[in-house]
Amino acid sequence: MTLRIAIQMDPLERVNIESDTTFALAEAAQARGAQLFVYGPADLSLTGGRVVARARAAKVQRVRETPGLFGETHLLDLARDADVVLMRQDPPFDMAYITACHLLELVSGDTLVLNDPAGVRSSPEKIFPLMYPEIMPPTAVTRDRHVIEAFREEHGDIIIKPLYGHGGAGVFRMSPHDPNIESLLEILFARSPEPVMVQAFLPAVSEGDKRIILIDGEPAGAINRRPKTGQVRSNLVVGGTAEAAGLTQEDQRICETIGPELRRRGLMLTGIDVIGGRLTEVNVTSPTGVQALKRLSGIDAAAKFWDAVEVRLAAR
Numbered sequence: 001m002t003l004r005i006a007i008q009m010d011p012l013e014r015v016n017i018e019s020d021t022t023f024a025l026a027e028a029a030q031a032r033g034a035q036l037f038v039y040g041p042a043d044l045s046l047t048g049g050r051v052v053a054r055a056r057a058a059k060v061q062r063v064r065e066t067p068g069l070f071g072e073t074h075l076l077d078l079a080r081d082a083d084v085v086l087m088r089q090d091p092p093f094d095m096a097y098i099t100a101c102h103l104l105e106l107v108s109g110d111t112l113v114l115n116d117p118a119g120v121r122s123s124p125e126k127i128f129p130l131m132y133p134e135i136m137p138p139t140a141v142t143r144d145r146h147v148i149e150a151f152r153e154e155h156g157d158i159i160i161k162p163l164y165g166h167g168g169a170g171v172f173r174m175s176p177h178d179p180n181i182e183s184l185l186e187i188l189f190a191r192s193p194e195p196v197m198v199q200a201f202l203p204a205v206s207e208g209d210k211r212i213i214l215i216d217g218e219p220a221g222a223i224n225r226r227p228k229t230g231q232v233r234s235n236l237v238v239g240g241t242a243e244a245a246g247l248t249q250e251d252q253r254i255c256e257t258i259g260p261e262l263r264r265r266g267l268m269l270t271g272i273d274v275i276g277g278r279l280t281e282v283n284v285t286s287p288t289g290v291q292a293l294k295r296l297s298g299i300d301a302a303a304k305f306w307d308a309v310e311v312r313l314a315a316r
Contacts, residue, residue, distance in 0.1 A: 003034040006082040012038050012068035021290040024090040026060045028302035041089050043099050051078050051107045079110040088286045091166040117265025128282040135254050136280045138200040157201035187259050204276025211289045213301045214270045216257035216308045221299035223292050244296040250277035
């Protein structure tokens with residue numbers, strides 16, 4: 001049977017064919033004979049009691065200037081006209097993102113939606129790990145300046161970051177006596193009513209921030225993202241470099257701890273971030289790293305993903 005796969009994503013025309021995970025997933029599905037459709041979050045609607053998407057038929061190709069070839073536009077009834085929906089647009093994890101989760105949840109009984117929209121909605125990247133304080137660095141989530149100052153007095157060097165940020169944006173390291181902390185908090189709190197996340201600085205970040213790809217709760221492989229000299233952010237989008245990495249016993253323990261809950265929530269493709277054996281984030285929205293993993297280690301996580309999808313579909 002030819003699978004009909006609708007991909008909710010940022011514009012295919014602008015993807016980086018060398019690094020984009022969504023492109024790799026689409027390419028792997030296409031190689032298995034799947035029929036692809038792509039649409040953006042703004043193309044998703046509920047009308048007449050049905051969740052529909054104005055989507056373009058598409059084929060992907062490894063051509064830098066034209067990564068996508070497009071056919072006709074269709075108004076897809078996602079409960080009837082698609083076998084799988086991939087929710088792969090980038091954050092921010094805001095009310096628009098949450099609304100898309102609510103709409104896709106309405107079709108998840110008929111169509112396999114991945115990652116599961118209810119699971120995504122309840123598992124923001126920096127919130128999910130709070131269930132497992134024993135494997136995290138010391139952490140506070142707060143808007144209370146007194147709590148933040150007490151945390152800094154206890155732990156010395158700290159990291160302050162937006163609770164719903166992404167790509168390393170807005171991440172700051174504050175030393176024990178940095179006088180700029182009040183000004184920084186004023187800026188962060190003026191921009192958003194949300195609390196911030198404060199964590200003890202992990203010196204091991206100089207050796208890299210490990211991204212472990214999990215497929216249905218099981219580790220598929222890992223890369224190490226090493227920051228620029230003197231930097232604390234190792235995200236590839238802000239200049240970090242990727243290198244091959246294996247899994248330590250601590251990494252395995254983290255995966256075994258969180259894997260069953262990822263599986264229970266229908267979070268089929270996730271990317272967890274580990275620094276010095278401590279879990280810092282669980283990426284569930286549009287986790288990256290699949291192409292780097294294949295290039296550096298030969299592990300084809302995209303193929304493993306579609307193998308797992310086929311198992312899920314057979315069990316429905």
